[in-house]
Amino acid sequence: MTPTELQAEFFAHVAEPFTGEALFDCLPDIVYFIKNAEARYVVVNQTVVERCGFREKRDLIGKRADEAYPPPYGQRYRAQDEEVLRTGEPILNRLELQLYPTGGPGWCITNKLPLRGRLGAVAGLVGVSKDLHAPSEKGEDYPHVADAVRRIQTSFGEPLKVQDLAALAGLSPYQFEQRMRRIFQITAGQFIQKTRMDAAVRRLRETDMPIAAVALDCGYSDQSAFSRQFKQTVGLSPAEYRRVSRGTA
Incomplete structure (x- = not known):
């Protein structure tokens, strides 16, 4: 059985699409989301919800980034989303400022990938942004x-x-x-x-x-x-x- 066949057989038995949402809820220093072709949130982890100032995921679902984040973050994130949706090209390992839990800015590495439909057209995108933490100068490296x-x-x-x-x-x-x-x-x-x-x-x-x-x-x-x-x-x-x-x- 090829890797593709193995994957197809497995996912055919999964009751609902696996988005990884529950797993990413366990990672407070990672922002995780899936958006549709209109750049609206359809899946988010709890980190996104809290950094946008909401209490529940349902409060964020359906919104675009510029409707969820304060400026200038929201406008930049939406521009990124539209770039990925328009070109079908990923954004990889981009260093940028993110909104941290304190409400202030902090550094992160962002990746956004297009999601394609069965006919090959871009149907949405998935993204993660990982916070960068100050390293310990006592580490062996x-x-x-x-x-x-x-x-x-x-x-x-x-x-x-x-x-x-x-x-x-x-x-x-x-x-x-x-x-x-x-x-x-x-x-x-x-x-x-x-x-x-x-x-x-x-x-x-x-x-x-x-x-x-x-x-x-x-x-x-x-x-x-x-x-x-x-x-x-x-x-x-x-x-x-x-x-x-x-x-x-």
């Missing part, structure tokens, strides 16, 4: 990358290459990437991006530096590239974020 991490955190405004950081850590690029993934749950490149975006957010919120100066200060020689990356990650342009963060939008 951390000392091996500590110098490289310190370089990123103190020199994020300069050009940074993974191979140079790996050499600083005394590791091959592959070994360095593996350790970074184990410690931070993201790639070395994503850690650099996260560090730069954190710095940019602080400067936009707390200073009056021109956006071009913020971009340069955070390692971007091209302001337009900085603005594109910032909007993809945060959901707003740098100028929009500055206004919203100061309550002047």
Whole structure:
């Protein structure tokens, strides 16, 4: 029996479609959902419900992201949904800001995959976003990358290459990437991006530096590239974020 035949035989005996909803209810640091072709929630775990400020799943079912999340999160999530539904292409391992249980923003890794109907057309999507937690510096892997991490955190405004950081850590690029993934749950490149975006957010919120100066200060020689990356990650342009963060939008 082929794997496909084995799967077909098994699911033919399952009483109802298996969505994994109950399993994901046990994982409070993961947002899980299924949406239909109109980008409306049809399956959610309890984490989504709570982060959107609802009490029951039925309160969220049928809504789109921009009807459930506050701005700018809702608008960004809906734009992502429509991109997947329109193109049929997945969003994989995207580093972005998410709404945390405290009501404030935190980092996560998001994946969204199209779901296809029997005739091949996109019928909806399934997605997960996993919170990123601060690692322990006491872990056995951390000392091996500590110098490289310190370089990123103190020199994020300069050009940074993974191979140079790996050499600083005394590791091959592959070994360095593996350790970074184990410690931070993201790639070395994503850690650099996260560090730069954190710095940019602080400067936009707390200073009056021109956006071009913020971009340069955070390692971007091209302001337009900085603005594109910032909007993809945060959901707003740098100028929009500055206004919203100061309550002047």
